[in-house]
Amino acid sequence: MHDFTNKEIAKILNEISDLMAIDGQNKFKIRAYQNAARKVENMEAKLSDLIKEEKLETIKGIGKGIAATIREIFCEGHSLELEELKRELPSGVLEMINIPNLGPKRAHQLYYELGLQSILDLEKALRNQEVRKLKGFGPKTEEKILQSLSEYEKYRDKIFINEAKAEATKIIELLAKSSINSEIEEMNYAGSTRRHKEIIGDIDILISTKSPAKVSEGLSKLSEVGSLLNVGNKKVSIRTEDGLQVDFRIVASEHYAAALHYFTGSQAHNIRMRQLAKQQGLKLNEYGLVDSEDSLETFSSEKELFNKLGLDYIIPELREDRGEIEAAQANKLPKSIELKDIKGDLHLHSRYSDGAFSIKEMADAAKDWGYEYIAITDHSQSLRVAHGMSVESLEKEMAEIAKLNEQYDNFHILKGIEVDILADGSLDYSDEILAKLDLVIASIHSNFNMSQAAMTERIIKAITNPHVDIFAHPQGRILGGRKAYQVDMNQVINKAAATGTCLEINASPYRLDLDDQMAHRAIEAGAMISINTDAHHYKEFSDMEFGIGVARRGWLEKSDVINTFTYQQLMDFLKED
Helix, strand or coil, rough: CCCCCCCHHHHHHHHHHHHHHCCCCCCHHHHHHHHHHHHHHHHCCCHHHHHCCCCHHCHHHHHCCHHHHHHHHHHCCCCHHHHHHHHHHCHHHHHHCCCCCCCHHHHHHHHHHHCCCCCCHHHHHCCCCCCCCCCCHHHHHHHHHHHHHHHHHHCCCCCCCCHHHHHHHHHHHHHHHHHHHEEEEEEEEEEHHHCCCEEHHHHHHHHCCHHHHHHHHHHHHHCCEEEEEEECCCCCEEEECCCCCCEEEEECHHHHHHHHHHCCCCCCHHHHHHHHHCCCCCCCCCCCCCCCCEEECCCCCHHHHHHHHHHCCCHHHHHCCCHHHHHHHCCCCCCCCCCCHCEEEECCCCCCCHHHHHHHHHHHHHCCCCCEECCCCCCCCCHHHHCCHHHHHHHHHHHHHHHCCCCCCCEEEEEEEEECCCCCCCEECCHHHHHCCCCEEEEECCCCCCCCHHHHHHHHHHHHHCCCCCCCCCCCCCCEEEEECCHHHHHHHHHHHHCCCCCEEECCCCCCCCCCCHHHHHCCCCEEEEEEEEEHHHHHHHHHHHHHHHHHHCCCHHHHHHCCCHHHHHHHHHHHH
């Protein structure tokens, strides 16, 4: 039997209901799947246990048909009904529901009433003002969808950093097990993926070998190949079956270090490096440094190359021409934070709101992860869509955390909350309730369309509250889904620094908020940072590396981040704050 959490099953049931709605199926059946998804997501009992105990159909809201679907997912790893729905509908119509302000019902209208089968069709219809003619649409809705489509298309042919790293790692592991592995001396991913940019266009993988022809031939036969775009002894380009372009660069071993630098750096960084070499009478290229007599000097490492040009080693994440070259010349580069510096995660969710697991399950996983502490920060009462907690639920949760802490040695669970900042800047619980907690995170989940002045005032009022320790995902963006709200971040950063309120780098690869440049601005202003995963599932603990990537791009050091503190240092800091 396959392993699925309740939350993962709920997601599949919701997807089935969405596709049924697009297909125009029976509304009662659609509603039954939606209700079952909500029921499953909120259940404390595990579906896998209920299946083993043959008790699945005893759950109110899960009838015979839906129970059969759930069993099929656990047994087969997929739903045949879902696969059939996907086959029946054009892929472009399925893609439409990923666009904000376009749900399944609207996608159904666009497909069946206007005959739109792709994003391109939709854009043309919007620009020709055809969509406003449909019932339930209008000029304002049409304009909103057009804006959402414009934002969506920025990300359409790109992937997120977690997906890029996973794909690059998968390919490298495939090569390590392949027949050409004996011909490969070194290999690594480069480009935007190595610099840890949040959005990636394509993947670059560098390979050194003494047998370029054999390696090139082997790459063209790789199982990941969907189609071949280019095959040569220096470069092989493929498109994977998922539509992602991967460029393999093939070099001799003596050129590997220079090529790794060349194919990693941003264009702006590489231009500055070439200018620096020219000032010293040299030419820098992907093979090494060439002197005035056309003699090529090669290097055994990137560090050696940097040192040759009078620079300290610059980590890949900083190679953006944002002052790193000048800092490297003056020995003023940051001692960049590393993943191993993190001692705990201060933004986690449990089943008390919308998490997939109990507090104990999250704590045990965090302890196994090597953390000294975590904070459980479930949602507050106003956020009903995420099953926000009443005061009574919060007090029950705090009591459970107190009991659990008695069971652990050298590990601590902080009693926390992610409290909503309401439209007027007040908080979702009273100060009396917030004072009982170890940690208070404040965040915005509603009223995103306020003016810049109103939003800035709202946030500043909230973070000035003495009980607020961290302002979470401060810009409010979801990559590929929602633009950052209008806010004067300079004012927010300065107020956070003045009040001792930490600003979060949310490590979810779909947020990465604060972004790298705002994080850099924050530490320059004297604000402290907390890097958290906002995990709703313990599998998401691994997202911490993406938050660290943002921090390294933002020039952060260990001392800038509060969850590098020991437990006692953290508690002392929170009490001072």
